[in-house]
Structure formats: C-alpha cells, structure tokens
Amino acid sequence: MSGPRLSPGDTLVVATHNKGKLREFADLLKPFGLKTVSAGELGLPEPPETGTTFEENATIKAVAAATASGYPALSDDSGLCVDALDGEPGVYSADWAGSDKDFSRAMRNVEEKLQLAKAVSPEARTGRFVAVLCLAFPGGERRYYRGEVEGTLVWPPRGTIGFGYDPMFLPEGHERTFGEMSADEKHGWSAGRTDALSHRARAFALFAAAELQD
Numbered sequence: 001m002s003g004p005r006l007s008p009g010d011t012l013v014v015a016t017h018n019k020g021k022l023r024e025f026a027d028l029l030k031p032f033g034l035k036t037v038s039a040g041e042l043g044l045p046e047p048p049e050t051g052t053t054f055e056e057n058a059t060i061k062a063v064a065a066a067t068a069s070g071y072p073a074l075s076d077d078s079g080l081c082v083d084a085l086d087g088e089p090g091v092y093s094a095d096w097a098g099s100d101k102d103f104s105r106a107m108r109n110v111e112e113k114l115q116l117a118k119a120v121s122p123e124a125r126t127g128r129f130v131a132v133l134c135l136a137f138p139g140g141e142r143r144y145y146r147g148e149v150e151g152t153l154v155w156p157p158r159g160t161i162g163f164g165y166d167p168m169f170l171p172e173g174h175e176r177t178f179g180e181m182s183a184d185e186k187h188g189w190s191a192g193r194t195d196a197l198s199h200r201a202r203a204f205a206l207f208a209a210a211e212l213q214d
C-alpha cells in the first residue's frame with residue numbers, strides 16, 4: 001500500500017466519544033502494540049456530524065482528530081438500519097437517543113415505528129448494523145473500512161451487556177442478542193482471524209489486515 005503507514009509504537013487517536021465503542025476498540029487494538037489515546041482524553045471537541053452517509057461522518061470525525069492532534073486518527077461512524085423503516089435510524093442512530101443518550105427511548109421508538117409499519121413477524125423485522133472506519137493521517141491521507149452484520153429486531157430488548165441498540169439486535173444465525181453476548185462473542189474476532197461477527201469487528205478485521213500487518 002502506498003502512503004503513510006502505522007507501525008508498532010505509533011500513537012493512534014481513537015476518534016470517538018462513545019464509551020462503548022472505546023471499550024471495543026481497546027479490545028480489538030490490544031494485540032497490535034500501538035499507543036492509543038481517545039479524542040476525549042486529548043480534550044478534543046465532538047465535531048458536528050453534518051454528513052448524510054456513514055463515510056461522510058466518519059471522515060469528519062477522523063480528519064478533525066488527526067488535524068487537531070497531529071497523530072493518525074481512527075473514527076467509527078455506525079448505526080442500525082431497519083428495512084421496514086427504509087433504513088432508519090441509520091446515520092441518525094445516535095440522534096434518536098436524544099441529548100441525554102437514552103437508548104431505552106431510542107429502542108422504544110424503533111419498536112413503535114415497527115408496530116406502525118405492522119412489522120410483526122421476524123421476517124418483517126430485519127435490519128443490519130453498519131460501521132465505517134476512517135483512518136486519517138495529519139497529512140490528509142484517508143482510508144476506509146466498512147463492516148455490516150444482518151439481523152432481526154426483537155422486542156422486548158434482551159440483555160444488559162454492550163451499548164446502544166445491542167439488546168434489540170439478534171444477529172443472523174445466533175440465539176442471543178448483542179446485549180446478551182460477552183464482548184469477545186460480539187466481536188467474534190481475534191488477531192490472526194479474518195472472520196468476525198459484529199459490524200465493528202468486521203470493519204476492524206479489514207483495517208487490521210490492511211494496516212497492521214507487515
């Protein structure tokens with residue numbers, strides 16, 4: 001690959017203010033020997049996410065962090081796309097929880113809209129989690145990695161592990177929601193593997209293969 005590279009010992013800014021994502025990135029990045037620091041630890045503000053695609057918002061967050069810090073930065077823009085709701089909440093997944101980040105309310109909102117759409121059977125309640133990672137360098141170079149996982153929206157929510165919409169999301173081929181899975185089970189990935197389960201771990205596996213191997 002041409003352009004700037006990441007090497008063991010380098011500092012990488014994890015350009016998110018979401019504690020759930022930060023925990024997951026700490027797990028995923030652990031084997032690779034980078035020095036990681038979060039945007040919050042650096043005192044960086046949360047940039048307004050004015051894009052209409054995951055790629056645009058991931059770019060805004062990574063470029064802001066790389067520019068302000070002078071280090072390479074990895075952002076994650078993600079969300080839950082529900083088929084019966086024409087892909088909503090999608091890039092607005094965080095907004096549905098309001099300024100107090102109340103995801104019980106956000107999940108109830110999804111459920112109410114599914115009821116209005118008469119989406120009752122599991123086949124009518126399909127959707128996916130999407131994550132787009134942007135790796136941005138202070139010099140302007142950017143690279144993108146995307147992961148998706150298909151699943152079904154269940155009601156009532158199940159489990160208290162994880163964050164966000166996890167308790168409502170039953171990944172295809174599994175019997176437990178993300179809210180009932182340990183972090184390792186939700187990732188479904190460890191260093192050296194190419195497969196993964198969650199949208200974030202799938203995107204991360206592509207990032208690791210491209211950016212963190214010799």
Ligand SMILES: O=P(O)(O)OP(=O)(O)OP(=O)(O)OC[C@H]1O[C@@H](n2cnc3c(O)ncnc32)[C@H](O)[C@@H]1O
Nearest residue numbers: 016017018076077078079080093094163164165166
């Ligand atoms: O922008 P940053 O600072 O990274 O944090 P955020 O929470 O605002 O993140 P997004 O803008 O990407 O919004 C995505 C929302 O989608 C939800 N989401 C994304 N990945 C998820 C996951 O693995 N499990 C549950 N919910 C998830 C979560 O609630 C996020 O708040």
Ligand SMILES: [Mg+2]
Nearest residue numbers: 018046049094
């Ligand atoms: Mg956000």
